[in-house]
Amino acid sequence: MTAMMLDEGDASDSELIGRAKDGxxxxxxxxxxxxxxxxxxxxxxxxxxxxDAEDIAQDVCVRLGRAIRDYRGGGAFTxxxxxxxxxxxxxxxxxxxxxxxxxxxxxxxxxxxxxxPEEADDQAEAxxxxxxxLPDKQRDAVLLVYGEGLSHAAAAEAMAISETTxxxxxxxxxxxxxALMRAxxxx
Amino acid sequence: MTMVDDNELAKLRGLGxxxxxxxxxxxALHAAMAAYDEPREKKSTAGQGSAEPERLxxxxxxxxxxxxxxKLVATPAIAGLVALPIAGYTAxxxxxxxxxxxxxxxxxxxxxxxxxxxxxxxxKTETEESRGLDExxxxxxxxxxxxTMKRQPQDDVxxxxxxxxxxxxxxxxxxxxxxxxxGGRTRDVANSKLYLPSTEMAVAPAPAEAMPEQAENRDRxxxxxxxxVHSAKDDPVSTFSIDVDTASYSFVRRSLKEGVxxxxxxxxxxxxxxxxxxxxxxxxxxxxxxxSTVTVMPAPWNAAHKLMHVxxxxxxxxxxxxxxxxxxxxxxxxxxxxxxDKLPLLKSAFRLLxxxxxxxxxxxxxxxxxxxxxxxxxTRAAEKDKILAAIDNLRPxxxxxxxxxxxxxxxxxGKSFVKDGVNRVMLATDGDFNVGQTDDDDLxxxxxxxxxxxxxxxxxxxxxxxxxxxxxxxxxxNGNGTAAYIDTLQEAEKVLVEEASSTLFPIARDVKIxxxxxxxxxxxxxxxxxxxxxxxxxxxxxxRVDAGDIGSGHSVTAIYEITPKGASQQIDDLRYGDASTAxxxxxxxxxxxxxxxxxxxxxxxxxxxxxxxxxxxNEVSSFDAAGTDQRFxxxxxxxxxxLRDEDATAHFGFDRIEEIAAAARGTDPFGYRSxxxxxxxxxSALGSNR
Numbered sequence: 001m002t003a004m005m006l007d008e009g010d011a012s013d014s015e016l017i018g019r020a021k022d023g024x025x026x027x028x029x030x031x032x033x034x035x036x037x038x039x040x041x042x043x044x045x046x047x048x049x050x051x052d053a054e055d056i057a058q059d060v061c062v063r064l065g066r067a068i069r070d071y072r073g074g075g076a077f078t079x080x081x082x083x084x085x086x087x088x089x090x091x092x093x094x095x096x097x098x099x100x101x102x103x104x105x106x107x108x109x110x111x112x113x114x115x116x117p118e119e120a121d122d123q124a125e126a127x128x129x130x131x132x133x134l135p136d137k138q139r140d141a142v143l144l145v146y147g148e149g150l151s152h153a154a155a156a157e158a159m160a161i162s163e164t165t166x167x168x169x170x171x172x173x174x175x176x177x178x179a180l181m182r183a184x185x186x187x
Numbered sequence: 188m189t190m191v192d193d194n195e196l197a198k199l200r201g202l203g204x205x206x207x208x209x210x211x212x213x214x215a216l217h218a219a220m221a222a223y224d225e226p227r228e229k230k231s232t233a234g235q236g237s238a239e240p241e242r243l244x245x246x247x248x249x250x251x252x253x254x255x256x257x258k259l260v261a262t263p264a265i266a267g268l269v270a271l272p273i274a275g276y277t278a279x280x281x282x283x284x285x286x287x288x289x290x291x292x293x294x295x296x297x298x299x300x301x302x303x304x305x306x307x308x309x310x311k312t313e314t315e316e317s318r319g320l321d322e323x324x325x326x327x328x329x330x331x332x333x334x335t336m337k338r339q340p341q342d343d344v345x346x347x348x349x350x351x352x353x354x355x356x357x358x359x360x361x362x363x364x365x366x367x368x369x370g371g372r373t374r375d376v377a378n379s380k381l382y383l384p385s386t387e388m389a390v391a392p393a394p395a396e397a398m399p400e401q402a403e404n405r406d407r408x409x410x411x412x413x414x415x416v417h418s419a420k421d422d423p424v425s426t427f428s429i430d431v432d433t434a435s436y437s438f439v440r441r442s443l444k445e446g447v448x449x450x451x452x453x454x455x456x457x458x459x460x461x462x463x464x465x466x467x468x469x470x471x472x473x474x475x476x477x478x479s480t481v482t483v484m485p486a487p488w489n490a491a492h493k494l495m496h497v498x499x500x501x502x503x504x505x506x507x508x509x510x511x512x513x514x515x516x517x518x519x520x521x522x523x524x525x526x527x528d529k530l531p532l533l534k535s536a537f538r539l540l541x542x543x544x545x546x547x548x549x550x551x552x553x554x555x556x557x558x559x560x561x562x563x564x565x566t567r568a569a570e571k572d573k574i575l576a577a578i579d580n581l582r583p584x585x586x587x588x589x590x591x592x593x594x595x596x597x598x599x600x601g602k603s604f605v606k607d608g609v610n611r612v613m614l615a616t617d618g619d620f621n622v623g624q625t626d627d628d629d630l631x632x633x634x635x636x637x638x639x640x641x642x643x644x645x646x647x648x649x650x651x652x653x654x655x656x657x658x659x660x661x662x663x664x665n666g667n668g669t670a671a672y673i674d675t676l677q678e679a680e681k682v683l684v685e686e687a688s689s690t691l692f693p694i695a696r697d698v699k700i701x702x703x704x705x706x707x708x709x710x711x712x713x714x715x716x717x718x719x720x721x722x723x724x725x726x727x728x729x730x731r732v733d734a735g736d737i738g739s740g741h742s743v744t745a746i747y748e749i750t751p752k753g754a755s756q757q758i759d760d761l762r763y764g765d766a767s768t769a770x771x772x773x774x775x776x777x778x779x780x781x782x783x784x785x786x787x788x789x790x791x792x793x794x795x796x797x798x799x800x801x802x803x804x805n806e807v808s809s810f811d812a813a814g815t816d817q818r819f820x821x822x823x824x825x826x827x828x829x830l831r832d833e834d835a836t837a838h839f840g841f842d843r844i845e846e847i848a849a850a851a852r853g854t855d856p857f858g859y860r861s862x863x864x865x866x867x868x869x870x871s872a873l874g875s876n877r
Binding site for chain 1: 196205206207218220222438441445448452
C-alpha cells in the first residue's frame with residue numbers, strides 16, 4: 001500500500017500495534033513510518049497543498065502516538081487511519097481558515113514579487129480542485145470512494161456514518177461537482 | 188468537461204500525491220515518537236496553555252532557521268531564488284504579530300521547490316534518504332529536534348478555542364478509534380452532532396475558495412433547512428408544488444436497517460409521508476381529477492397547536508377505461524449493474540409488471556451499455572413468453588452509453604405510438620447515465636420535447652451508490668415521470684405493480700397548492716416538509732411555472748402545524764398591527780384557511796382551480812377522533828421531524844409515535860405500516876438521546 005512496505009520480512013500491522021501498545025517504541029516507530037506516506041497521500045488529496053498535507057500528516061502522527069495504546073483493533077488499521085486523517089485535515093482547515101485572511105493578503109504580495117500559484121495542469125487536478133470545494137463530508141466521501149477506491153461500506157466505516165449516508169453524500173457531491181465544474185469551465 | 192459521472196470521478200484515483208518532503212517526514216515521525224513518549228496522565232491536558240508566549244526575536248530566529256532547514260537544505264539548487272520571497276514572508280508574518288501558522292511560507296516555497304522533488308529521480312533519492320534516516324529515528328535524541336517539536340504546542344493552543352466544538356484532540360482520537368472499527372452505532376450519533384459545528388466553522392480553507400462555494404451553497408442550504416414558523420398576519424400565504432417522490436423513505440429505511448440513524452439532510456418529511464398509500468376520498472368523476480380532504484385536529488406533540496391536514500387523492504382510472512399502454516423498457520446493463528440488488532432485481536420487477544399488462548399493450552426493450560441495442564422490438568403483451576425470454580437474457584457488461592439508448596427508446600416508443608394511450612419509456616438504472624457528448628440540459632430538452640409529443644419517461648433507481656442521481660432528479664422535476672428507488676422486490680411490487688396504474692397514467696400536471704391562512708383564527712403556521720418544493724406566491728397563477736404531477740389513484744398529503752389565535756405564539760405580534768386584517772371587516776372570518784389547488788389536465792396547457800375553505804366543520808375535537816389514515820400520516824410526519832431533530836418534536840418521544848402508528852395501522856395489506864413501526868423502534872433504540 002505504501003512505498004515503505006518494502007521489507008517483506010517485517011512484522012504485520014497488527015503485530016506492531018500489539019507491541020506498540022505494550023510500550024515497544026521501536027514497533028510504534030516502524031508502524032508510523034510504514035504508514036506515513038499513506039497518511040500524507042490522503043491528506044494531500046484532501047487539501048491539495050503540500051505544506052498543509054505535511055502538517056496534517058504530522059498531526060496524525062502525533063495523534064497516533066497519543067492514541068495507539070487505546071487502539072482496540074477490530075477493523076482495518078487503515079480505516080482508523082482514514083478516520084484520523086480526515087479529522088486532522090478538517091481541524092487543520094478550521095485553523096487555517098482563521099489564518100487565511102493573512103495568507104490571502106500575502107498571496108497578493110507574492111504575486112507582485114513574481115510568485116504565481118501552481119496551475120492545475122490536467123483534468124484530474126481540476127477535478128480534485130472542485131472536490132476540495134465540496135462541503136467536508138461530501139469531500140470525505142468522494143475522496144474515499146473515488147480517490148482511494150473504497151467501497152461505500154468501507155467509506156462508511158471510516159467516516160463512522162451509515163453506508164446509505166455515504167451514498168447520499170456521493171449523490172449530493174455529484175450534483176455539486178457538476179455545478180462547480182461548469183463554473184470552472186465558464187471562467 | 189461538464190459531465191461528472193463515475194467515469195469522470197474515476198480519474199480522481201489517477202492523480203498521485205507528490206512525494207512527501209523527506210524532512211517533513213522525519214519531523215512527523217519524531218513528533219509521533221514524542222507523542223508516544225508523553226506521560227499518559229498528561230494527555231488530556233497536553234497542549235492546553237503549555238506554550239508560553241515567545242519573544243519576538245526568538246520567534247523570528249526560529250522561523251528563519253526552520254525555513255532554511257526545511258526547504259533550502261532539501262533543494263539547494265534553487266535556494267537563491269526562494270530566499271527573497273521567504274524573507275518577505277517572514278517579515279510580513281512578524282509584522283502581523285500573530286502566532287506562526289507555517290502554512291503560507293511553505294506554500295510559497297513549494298511553488299518553486301515542489302517540482303524537482305515530485306520528479307522521478309528526486310522521488311527515488313528521497314526514499315533512500317529517508318530510509319537512511321530511519322536508523323536515527325528509531326532512537327531519537329529529543330533535544331536535537333527542539334524546533335520541530337515546538338510547533339506542536341503552538342498548534343494545539345491555536346485550536347484551544349475550538350474545544351467547545353470538538354472536545355479535545357487527545358480525547359476525540361481515542362473515541363474515534365473505539366467506534367470506527369466496530370462500525371459503531373453510538374459513534375454516529377455523537378459524530379453527527381460533532382460535525383454540525385465543523386461544517387459551519389470551516390467552510391473552506393481559504394477565502395478565495397470560500398466565496399464561490401458560498402454562492403453554490405445557497406440552494407442546498409435552503410433545501411435542507413426545515414420550514415420556519417410564519418406569522419399568519421405578516422405572511423398569510425403558503426405556496427408549494429405537489430411531490431409524489433418517495434426516495435427519502437427508502438433511504439431512511441436502509442439506513443436504519445443498517446443500524447444507523449439517517450443524517451438529517453437525507454430525511455425529507457413529505458417524501459416519507461407520501462410513501463404510504465392512504466385511502467383518502469377519491470373524486471367520483473374523471474372531470475375533476477382529484478379530491479381534497481382537509482382535517483383540522485389537535486397536534487399530538489403540542490396540545491396548544493392544531494394540525495391542518497390536507498389530503499389529496501387522484502381519480503382512479505378504472506381498468507375498463509384504461510387506454511392501451513405502449514411501454515419501452517430502457518435498461519442499463521452496464522458493468523455496474525452486476526450486483527444482486529440491481530439487474531437480477533430489475534428482471535424480477537419487470538417480470539412482475541409484464542404479468543399485469545393486458546394482451547394489447549406493447550412492450551419493447553432497449554439496453555444500453557457499451558452500445559445501445561434493441562433487445563426486443565415492440566411486442567404485444569400477449570406474447571408473454573417472448574418478452575420474458577428477452578428479459579431473462581439481459582446480461583450485465585460494458586460501459587454506459589445512455590444517450591444512444593434513450594434516443595433508441597424514444598424511436599421505438601414513436602414506432603408503436605398509441606394515440607390517446609399511455610406511451611412511456613421506463614428507464615431502469617443504477618444512476619450512471621452517461622449521455623455522451625451532450626450535457627444534462629440537452630438531456631432535459633430531449634425529455635421535454637418527447638413529453639410534448641406524448642411520450643413520458645419514468646426512472647427507476649436500483650442498487651446503492653449512485654441511486655437517485657442527478658438524472659433521476661432532472662426527470663422527476665422536469666418530465667412527466669416518476670422517480671422511484673427500488674431496493675427490494677417488495678418495493679418493486681409497490682412501485683411498479685401496485686402503483687403501476689398511477690405511475691402510468693398521469694391525470695393532472697403541474698399541481699400546485701396555495702393556502703391562505705386567516706389571521707383572525709390562526710396566528711402562526713408551519714408547513715411540515717416540502718422544503719424543496721416551495722414556490723413563490725406569484726408562481727401559483729403562472730402556468731409557465733412547472734410543478735409536480737399526479738397519477739391515477741395517487742395520493743398526496745400535506746400537513747401544517749398551526750397556532751390558533753389566542754395560544755402562545757413564537758412570533759410576537761407587530762406593535763403597529765396590520766390594518767388590512769385587524770379592521771374586523773374580514774370576510775369569512777370563521778374560516779381557518781382557504782386552500783387552492785391549481786392543476787392542468789394531462790393534455791391541457793391552461794390550468795384549472797379547485798378551492799376549499801377550511802372551517803370548524805373540518806375540525807375534529809380530539810386527535811383520536813381523526814381518521815385512521817390521518818393519524819398514521821401524522822405519525823410518519825412526526826417520525827420524519829424527529830429524525831431531522833426538529834424543535835417541534837423535541838419532547839415527543841419515539842414511543843408516542845409508535846403508539847399512534849400502531850393504533851392507526853389499519854388493515855395494512857402490504858405490511859408497509861408494520862415495517863414503519865419496526866423502523867420507529869429501531870430509531871428509538873439507536874437514538875435515545877434525540
